[in-house]
Amino acid sequence: MTAGTGSVWELSQADLAIRMILAAALGGLIGIEREWSNHAAGFRTHILVCLGSATIMLMSLYGFSQFVNEPNVQVDPARLAAQVISGIGFLGAGAILRNGDVIKGLTTAASIWTVAAIGLCVGAGFFTGALICTFLVLVSLYMLNKWEKRLLRHRRFCSVEITVSNDHGSLGAIASVFMERRMQISALKINPVSGGTGNERELRLEIKLKSVRQDALVEAVEEIGMLDVVKKIETAGLNAAEAKRAG
Incomplete structure (x- = not known):
């Protein structure tokens, strides 16, 4: 042209x-x-x-x-x-x-x-x-x-944010849930939540998981959500249907 x-x-x-x-x-x-x-x-x-x-x-x-x-x-x-x-x-x-x-x-x-x-x-x-x-x-x-x-299906990462009460053994209880399902924790950050004092103080756990299967993650989130020390849990890495189920 x-x-x-x-x-x-x-x-x-x-x-x-x-x-x-x-x-x-x-x-x-x-x-x-x-x-x-x-x-x-x-x-x-x-x-x-x-x-x-x-x-x-x-x-x-x-x-x-x-x-x-x-x-x-x-x-x-x-x-x-x-x-x-x-x-x-x-x-x-x-x-x-x-x-x-x-x-x-x-x-x-x-x-x-x-x-x-x-x-x-x-x-x-x-x-x-x-x-x-x-x-x-x-x-x-x-x-x-x-x-x-x-x-890259075997190199999938997922981030989980969990707000827990500052009780002795709360971190160990959450970690054991992931370990039972062979979910590897690649990174962990612990930040205090402002506004709490004394024994009522809350912590925010930022957990990064490696090689996560979607079904195992849903099961872990459901079990962690039933723990008494857990106040709030958020995940990044679930599709819409699985996130609704976990919630």
């Missing part, structure tokens, strides 16, 4: 529409996978980012064509594109969430940044690069995600 009939700085209306539609379609393909996986930035967000990037690239290339022949004007088509790459980070930062030691949203943030690059490619007419990039992103998000989960 040619950029235009008269000059490299000209673009037909049909070519303009094709590029913008293609950008929306490619961004939507990646967005569907994120939407299917219930991530914060999904179908519409990826479409808007890709389409917006393509539009900015088109404006940078062809929006100032009337000034090209001016003797005192220098046209730099890469300036607006560079601002897209650096400025798209605010959306990625909004997709990253942290809950204790668990950080979520990094892959979605990376996909948003990559979608912006795809949009710039489509806007500049670099269709082959845009299509190859879209294909590789989909392979990475869908196929490699399954392979990664299978490869």
